[in-house]
Amino acid sequence: MNFPILTSLILLPIIGALFLLFSKDTNSNTIKYVALFTSFVNFLISIYLWYLFDVSTSNFQFVEDREWLIGLINYKVGIDGISILFIVLTTLITPLCIVSVNNTIKVKLRDFLIAILVMESLMIGVFCSLDLLVFYLFFEAGLIPMFLIIGIWGGIRRVYSAFKFFLYTLLGSVLMLVAIISIYWITGTTDIIQLYELGIDVKYQNLLWLAFFSSFAVKTPMWPFHTWLPDAHVEAPTAGSVLLAAILLKMAGYGFIRFSLGLFPIASELFTPLVYSLSLIAIIYASLVALMQEDMKKLIAYSSVAHMGFVTLGIFTFTQQGIEGSLIQMISHGLVSAGLFFCVGFVYDRMHSRLIKTYGGLVSVMPKYSILFMLFTLAALGLPGTSGFIGEFLILMGAFKDNFLVAVIASLGVIFGAAYMLWLYRRVIFGNLINKDLLKIPDLDYSEKFILWCLAIPVIFFGFYPEPLINTIEVSVKNLIEMYNFEININTLEPKK
Amino acid sequence: MNDLNFIAPELFISLSIMFLLILGVFKENSSSLIHNLSIGLLLIVGLLILNNPIDKNISLFDGSYVIDNLSSFMKILTILGGVFVLSISTRYLKLSKIFLIEYPILILCSILGMMVMISSNDLIVFYVGLELQSLALYVLATFNRDQLKSSEAGLKYFVLSALSSGLLLYGCSLIYGFSGSTNFNVIGETMNSTHYGLTFGIVFILVGLSFKISAVPFHMWAPDVYEGSPTSVTLFFAIVPKVAALTVFIRFLYVPFVNMIDQWQPILIFISIASMIFGAIAAIGQNNLKRLVAYSSISHIGYALAGLSIGTNEGIQSSIVYISIYLVMNLGLFTCLLMLKRNDQYFETIDDLSGLTKNHPVIALSLMLILFSLAGIPPLAGFFAKFYVFKSVIEQSMYFLAIVGLLSTVIAAFYYLRIIKVIYFDEEKDKYDTDHNIWLKISLSFSTLIILLYFIFPSKLVEIVSRINVI
Numbered sequence: 001m002n003f004p005i006l007t008s009l010i011l012l013p014i015i016g017a018l019f020l021l022f023s024k025d026t027n028s029n030t031i032k033y034v035a036l037f038t039s040f041v042n043f044l045i046s047i048y049l050w051y052l053f054d055v056s057t058s059n060f061q062f063v064e065d066r067e068w069l070i071g072l073i074n075y076k077v078g079i080d081g082i083s084i085l086f087i088v089l090t091t092l093i094t095p096l097c098i099v100s101v102n103n104t105i106k107v108k109l110r111d112f113l114i115a116i117l118v119m120e121s122l123m124i125g126v127f128c129s130l131d132l133l134v135f136y137l138f139f140e141a142g143l144i145p146m147f148l149i150i151g152i153w154g155g156i157r158r159v160y161s162a163f164k165f166f167l168y169t170l171l172g173s174v175l176m177l178v179a180i181i182s183i184y185w186i187t188g189t190t191d192i193i194q195l196y197e198l199g200i201d202v203k204y205q206n207l208l209w210l211a212f213f214s215s216f217a218v219k220t221p222m223w224p225f226h227t228w229l230p231d232a233h234v235e236a237p238t239a240g241s242v243l244l245a246a247i248l249l250k251m252a253g254y255g256f257i258r259f260s261l262g263l264f265p266i267a268s269e270l271f272t273p274l275v276y277s278l279s280l281i282a283i284i285y286a287s288l289v290a291l292m293q294e295d296m297k298k299l300i301a302y303s304s305v306a307h308m309g310f311v312t313l314g315i316f317t318f319t320q321q322g323i324e325g326s327l328i329q330m331i332s333h334g335l336v337s338a339g340l341f342f343c344v345g346f347v348y349d350r351m352h353s354r355l356i357k358t359y360g361g362l363v364s365v366m367p368k369y370s371i372l373f374m375l376f377t378l379a380a381l382g383l384p385g386t387s388g389f390i391g392e393f394l395i396l397m398g399a400f401k402d403n404f405l406v407a408v409i410a411s412l413g414v415i416f417g418a419a420y421m422l423w424l425y426r427r428v429i430f431g432n433l434i435n436k437d438l439l440k441i442p443d444l445d446y447s448e449k450f451i452l453w454c455l456a457i458p459v460i461f462f463g464f465y466p467e468p469l470i471n472t473i474e475v476s477v478k479n480l481i482e483m484y485n486f487e488i489n490i491n492t493l494e495p496k497k
Numbered sequence: 498m499n500d501l502n503f504i505a506p507e508l509f510i511s512l513s514i515m516f517l518l519i520l521g522v523f524k525e526n527s528s529s530l531i532h533n534l535s536i537g538l539l540l541i542v543g544l545l546i547l548n549n550p551i552d553k554n555i556s557l558f559d560g561s562y563v564i565d566n567l568s569s570f571m572k573i574l575t576i577l578g579g580v581f582v583l584s585i586s587t588r589y590l591k592l593s594k595i596f597l598i599e600y601p602i603l604i605l606c607s608i609l610g611m612m613v614m615i616s617s618n619d620l621i622v623f624y625v626g627l628e629l630q631s632l633a634l635y636v637l638a639t640f641n642r643d644q645l646k647s648s649e650a651g652l653k654y655f656v657l658s659a660l661s662s663g664l665l666l667y668g669c670s671l672i673y674g675f676s677g678s679t680n681f682n683v684i685g686e687t688m689n690s691t692h693y694g695l696t697f698g699i700v701f702i703l704v705g706l707s708f709k710i711s712a713v714p715f716h717m718w719a720p721d722v723y724e725g726s727p728t729s730v731t732l733f734f735a736i737v738p739k740v741a742a743l744t745v746f747i748r749f750l751y752v753p754f755v756n757m758i759d760q761w762q763p764i765l766i767f768i769s770i771a772s773m774i775f776g777a778i779a780a781i782g783q784n785n786l787k788r789l790v791a792y793s794s795i796s797h798i799g800y801a802l803a804g805l806s807i808g809t810n811e812g813i814q815s816s817i818v819y820i821s822i823y824l825v826m827n828l829g830l831f832t833c834l835l836m837l838k839r840n841d842q843y844f845e846t847i848d849d850l851s852g853l854t855k856n857h858p859v860i861a862l863s864l865m866l867i868l869f870s871l872a873g874i875p876p877l878a879g880f881f882a883k884f885y886v887f888k889s890v891i892e893q894s895m896y897f898l899a900i901v902g903l904l905s906t907v908i909a910a911f912y913y914l915r916i917i918k919v920i921y922f923d924e925e926k927d928k929y930d931t932d933h934n935i936w937l938k939i940s941l942s943f944s945t946l947i948i949l950l951y952f953i954f955p956s957k958l959v960e961i962v963s964r965i966n967v968i
Contacts, residue, residue, distance in 0.1 A: 070956040133884075137875040137952070144869055147914070151922045159922055163914060170874075170910055174903035177884075181891045181899075 004064050005049055006077045006128050009087065012042050013094070013117040013124075020114050032101065035113040039095040039120060046091040053084055055471050058479030060130060060193060069133075073190055076130040081476030082257055082327065085469065086127040086250055089334045092458075093246045094120040096451045097239035100342060103349040104238045105153055112153060112239075115145040119243060126251050132180045132190040132259075139215075139251060140173055146240070146248070154235040161228075161235035168228040172218030179211035183263075195263055196483065202266050202491060209267035212259055219252035220312060222275075223282040226305045233301035234354070238345030241297065245304050245337040250330045253311045257323065261315065262480060265487040268316065275316045280409050282309030287416030291423070296344045296354050299424055300337065303380060306413060307333045313410055314395035318484055322398025323477045328469055329391025332379070332459065336388055339376040339455040343369070346448050347428075350441040356424065361433030366443045370429045372452040377425045379459045381418040386463040500557040503564055506545040506572070507616075510609045513538040514602055521598035528596050529587075535601035536583050539608070543576045560680050561619035566965045567817075568616045571744045574821060575615070578737040579608045581828055584936040585835055586729030592841050593727060595641050603640075604733065607633035611741035618752065620669040620679040623745060627665070627709070630738060631658055637733065638726045650725025657718045658708065665705025671698035676753075684753035696760050702749060703764055710742040712802060713771040716795050720783075723791035728843060731787050732831035735794050736824045739801075743820055746805055747813055751967045758808045765806035770901050772799030777909040786834060786845050789912065790827070793871060796909055797823050803902055804886040807893050814962045815885035821958060822882040822951075829867040829944030832937055833860055839929050847916055852925025861920050863945040870948045872913040873906045878951035885959070 016038030020031050054061060063078035079087065097116055105112045122145070125138035143166055151162035184190050187198050200208065218225045229249075233241045261268050283306050290302035307329065314326030346369065347362070348354055363370040379386035382393075392414060399407035433439070444452070462469055501508065517531050517538075524530070546569055554565040583601055590596040610630030617623035635658070639651025669679070675694035676684045704715060711719035723731045750761060776796025783789040801823070804816030836857075837844045854861035870879035883906065890899045951958075 068955065070960070137880075140875045140880075144874060147917075148921060151918060159918055162922075163911070163918070166914060167907060167911060171904070171907045174907060175900070178887070178891065178896070178899050178903060181884075181888050182896075184888070185892050 002062075005045065005052075006062050006079065006124075007064055009042060009045055009049070009091075010077075010121050010125050010128070012045070013038055013120040017114045017117040017121075020110050020117070023110065025110075031110050031113060032098065035117060036095055036098045038117060039091065039098055042120070042124075043088075043091040043095055046088045049079075050084055050088055050472070053079070053081075053472065055081065055475060058476045063130065072184075073131055073133050075134055076191060076193075077125075077128045077134070078130045078193075079128050081473040082480075083127045083254065085327065085331050085472060086247070086254055087124055089250070089331055090120060090123045090127065090247050092454070093242060093334065093338055096338070096342075096454055097242055099447050099451055100239055100242075100345065102447055104345060108152065112149070112237075115149050116239060116243070119145045119149070123243075123247050123251070127254060130192045132183060132192065132195075135255075136173070136177060136180055139255075140170075142248065142251075143169055146244070149240040149243075150232055150236045153237040153240065156235070157231070158235045161231040164228045165232040168218050168225070169215075172215040172225070175211040176215035179208045182211075183208065192258070192262070199487065200263055205264040205267035206270065209260060209264040209271060212255070212264070213271070216252040216255045216260065217278070219255070220249060220308045221252075221305060222278045222309070222312060223285055223305070226282070226286070229305060230298050230301040233304075233341075234295060234297045238341060238348070241301075241341045241345070242338045245300075245341055246334040249304060249308055250334060253308065253315065253326065253330050256312065256315050257326070257480070261318070261323075261484060265484045266491050268484075269318075269488055272316045272318075275312055276403070276406050279309040279313040279316075280406065280413075282306060283313070283410055283413035284416065287413055287420060290420040291416070294355055294357065296356055296424065296428070297341070298354075299356075299420065300340045300344065303340075303417065303420065304333070304337055306417060307337070307380075309413070310392060310395050310410065313406070314391075314398055317395075317398035317402040318481060319398040319401050320477060320481055321394045321401070323481065324470060324473055325391050325394025325396075325398055327473050327477070328387065328462075328466060329395060331469065332387035332391045332462065335455050335459050336376050336379045336386075339372070339452060339459070340380060342448075342451055342455070343373045343376060346444065347441075351437065356427050358435055359428040359438065360431040360435065361429075362438065363429045364433055365438055365441060368443050368449065372444075372449075372456055373429065374425060375456050375459065376452075377421045379463070381421045382414055384463075385460070387459050387466070389463060390466045390469075500562075503549060503555055503557055504562065504616075506542045506549075507609065507612055509545060510538070510542050510605060510612070513542075514605050514609065517598070517602050517605070521602070528598050531598045532583065532587055532596075532601050535605055536580055539576055539580050539583070539605070543573060543580075546572050546576070556618070560682055561622050562616050563618045564616060567744065567747065567967060570817065570961065570965060571615045571740055572612050574740050574824060575608055575611050575737055578733070578740065578824055578828070579604060581940050582729060582733045582737070585832055585940045586732070587936070588934050589727070589729045589835050589843065592838070592843070593641060595727065600637070600640065603633045603637050606630075607637070607733075608737070611737065614741045615744045617745070618681045618748065620673065620681075623749075624662075624666065624669060626741075627745075628662065630741065631662065631709075634658075634734065634738065637730045638722055640730055641727045644725075646725035647727060648725075650722045653725075654718055654722045661705045661708035661715065664701050664708075668698045668701025668703075668705065671695070671701065681748065681752040685755070695754075695757070699754060699757065699761055700764065703761065703768075706742055706746055706749070707768055710739050710746075710798050711791070711795055712768045712798050713775045713795060714768075716772070716775070719795060720788045720791040723794075724785055724788045728787065728831065728834055728845065731790070732827070732835075735790060735827050735831070739794070739798065740820055740824065743801060743805075743816065746802075747816075747967055750805070751813065755808075755968060762806055762808060765802055766895075766898060769799045769802040769806055770898065772796060772802065773902050773905040774799075774908075777905045777912075780909070780912045781915075783912075784846050784848065786847060786850075786916075789847070789916075790830065793909070793912075794823075794827070796905065797871075799905075800883060800886050800902060803890055803898055806898075807889055807895065809889060809893065810966050810968050811889040811892065812886075813967055814959070814965060815889045817962050817965060818885050818958055819882040821962075822878045822948075825944045825947050826867055826871050826879060829863060829941060829948065830871070832941045832944065833864045833867070836860055836933055836937055836941070837929055839927060844929075847919050849926070850916065850919050851923040853920045855925035856928045857931070860941070863941055864920060865917050866945055866949055868913040868917055872910040874910070876952040878948045881951060881955050 060078035068075040286305035293299035314322040607630040613626030641647035708715040780792035870877035
């Protein structure tokens with residue numbers, strides 16, 4: 001066996017966290033550098049992983065297989081074109097979150113860094129596990145650090161939000177656990193690679209699909225299971241919101257592609273109208289709600305709901321463009337929403353208000369901030385030349401192929417998206433500078449500029465040149481769709497009993 | 498004479514009890530000595546049990562007493578629980594001014610009773626063991642006799658438990674009447690036709706046993722007794738008698754009456770579901786931690802019974818795994834409770850935990866892990882306990898039981914989260930004392946590490962338990 005690169009990716013942040021746990025001082029720069037170093041090394045490893053990654057095959061790579069629950073379940077990890085990008089995204093966002101703690105986290109810095117690092121491990125674990133139970137373990141374990149991040153370092157209504165987040169997600173996931181155990185008894189394995197080959201009997205697929213859906217729909221979040229998201233986002237500290245928006249939500253999209261589509265193709269086909277309608281409602285409804293928000297974080301939270309609506313829509317078109325678009329949209333949303341939450345966080349640190357009406361005319365006091373904020377705003381509404389455009393465009397193309405009406409309604413969402421984002425930008429950045437307190441605030445400092453540029457550069461780069469992304473995912477997606485079509489064809493050819 | 502070799506642990510423990518009693522009577526101020534001696538003697542008993550050959554099932558005294566993998570494993574669990582209870586309760590007893598010689602001796606008595614219960618293969622032997630452990634427990638509940646609550650707890654426990662013992666005895670006599678024997682194996686063999694009398698007998702015995710493990714609807718005594726008894730006794734109540742009663746459940750249902758599974762399975766499923774849901778909902782309103790633990794243990798017993806109700810070896814094994822992990826979790830929880838002391842006074846409400854993380858980060862972290870584990874969040878040990886139970890439940894396509902059980906874990910998660918919220922999110926209070934003795938530290942780190950690191954070697958426990966084949 002080669003060097004276990006994936007396991008080391010998972011373990012490295014935990015080791016860093018252990019170092020912090022046993023360190024005496026709780027509030028100094030040293031521990032921040034330790035955490036930063038750990039996560040930065042992890043980022044380099046993941047980039048190296050991407051470099052090593054063979055894009056010409058859809059097989060899982062870097063597979064590790066170890067006995068774990070003997071006779072039942074193996075610890076199995078590996079990646080394909082669908083998961084590698086999420087791992088790189090996770091390892092990119094985490095160091096940025098750690099950089100950002102300077103001004104936001106005033107108490108128990110050490111504990112916060114530990115929580116973030118543990119979270120990173122678990123998120124990487126989610127994206128590279130190749131066994132349903134291992135996936136579930138990582139998926140659920142993430143609740144613990146996130147609950148603490150929201151609850152300890154959050155805003156005024158943090159307790160309510162943390163409970164809502166935890167219980168909602170847990171309720172969704174327990175049904176998935178039932179489904180996972182059922183799959184084990186139906187097929188005798190929870191190994192994803194074997195399950196792809198074996199397939200799952202058609203008569204079980206619908207119920208199993210619904211059980212998985214209950215978990216992913218809460219996590220995505222799809223309308224009407226989205227109500228935890230605005231609360232959690234608003235109350236979480238900046239780094240927590242960023243992790244939630246940029247990565248946690250992507251677990252569900254990833255889950256839809258990997259499990260719902262991959263394991264239950266027939267049921268996915270059957271439930272497509274349901275997903276379409278929920279996605280469309282999410283896009284339109286969340287956009288309208290976002291228009292009415294007074295609170296910047298809440299507005300961006302609702303925009304996340306709308307964007308994830310696009311993602312689920314794209315996935316369930318079952319077209320090459322749709323799924324690729326969804327994947328790119330997820331990556332892009334990961335970068336853009338992280339950028340936007342950081343932007344909000346930075347002015348919140350200065351003014352301690354998230355209300356839009358506190359601001360106005362920021363362009364004259366914070367010109368650099370205004371430029372970067374504009375970039376993320378435009379990327380969020382999908383302006384050509386940003387990565388947001390590539391994703392939305394591909395999704396809509398896929399949707400047009402599949403269903404004209406759906407695509408038209410979804411396109412309306414793009415217009416709404418432009419409306420609420422530009423309106424937000426106008427109210428915050430332009431206009432007259434009424435609030436005199438704003439005159440005193442400084443522009444971005446070095447670390448803040450660093451964070452935003454780290455996110456802005458890939459947004460622009462992939463906007464102009466999405467080739468690396470598409471190259472990485474293309475073969476895996478193609479293989480997934482071929483598998484899907486094959487299953488559907490077999491099933492429709494067979495005479496019904 | 499040969500049979501006596503195999504019950505060496507039981508003989509040894511009886512002799513030690515008498516020896517300790519005599520020592521206690523003739524030597525003054527010997528509480529501390531007797532306490533330490535009893536721990537040592539229990540450890541020797543544990544070694545004696547491990548020393549017994551357990552490659553095959555051994556039947557003693559005309560089949561009324563068996564020694565097999567099940568009995569050895571459960572006895573080890575019981576003794577482990579006993580050792581930890583004795584070792585971590587010294588400081589509590591001293592401060593509550595009840596550091597008396599009777600305490601370790603009573604605990605040894607009840608452990609002897611439990612060992613007899615665990616190995617019993619006969620209605621009479623089983624009843625003798627049950628009464629021995631119960632009588633010791635009644636006295637233990639009232640151990641802090643100057644306190645009204647403790648006396649009340651003991652009396653309540655005694656009256657209700659005596660009633661349930663009566664029902665149980667009535668069930669035994671019915672079964673004897675309709676089958677002609679008290680031996681489990683003989684009952685199983687002679688039972689050609691299912692007679693209503695036998696069904697009634699089973700129901701009465703199930704009621705009695707459910708009372709002993711505080712399963713709904715026979716749980717009413719548990720919250721009051723848990724709250725009123727001294728904390729170290731509550732810990733004993735919460736973990737050790739459950740192990741013995743669960744073993745009797747297993748043996749009684751699966752040795753003589755395995756063929757009547759249609760008769761008792763619905764009852765057990767009902768008790769299991771009712772316990773899970775009731776325990777989860779009733780705990781929400783509690784503010785006293787000991788009361789809350791009572792309700793939470795009701796709900797945990799529900800999960801253990803879910804494993805038992807299935808009727809397969811996997812099911813039995815899963816509930817044994819469950820009870821083992823449950824024992825470790827509760828041990829950790831009570832160790833934390835026994836650490837909450839300020840100016841020689843112990844605290845036991847949820848509000849007293851407020852902001853614990855600020856002054857006592859280690860206790861807070863351990864408590865958080867234990868509570869998340871009790872809630873069944875992966876990757877902690879509590880999740881695997883639930884996983885094994887639901888795995889065997891789903892194997893038998895009992896989806897209703899599985900889904901109800903898992904949904905009630907979500908309800909239960911709420912009150913565990915509430916405690917974590919108080920610990921981590923609320924304002925801190927005054928500092929607690931930090932002069933914990935070594936035993937408290939050992940017990941806390943032992944339980945926390947097992948809970949936290951269980952996922953690295955999840956197969957070890959299952960491997961041991963998988964040797965237990967009752968059917």
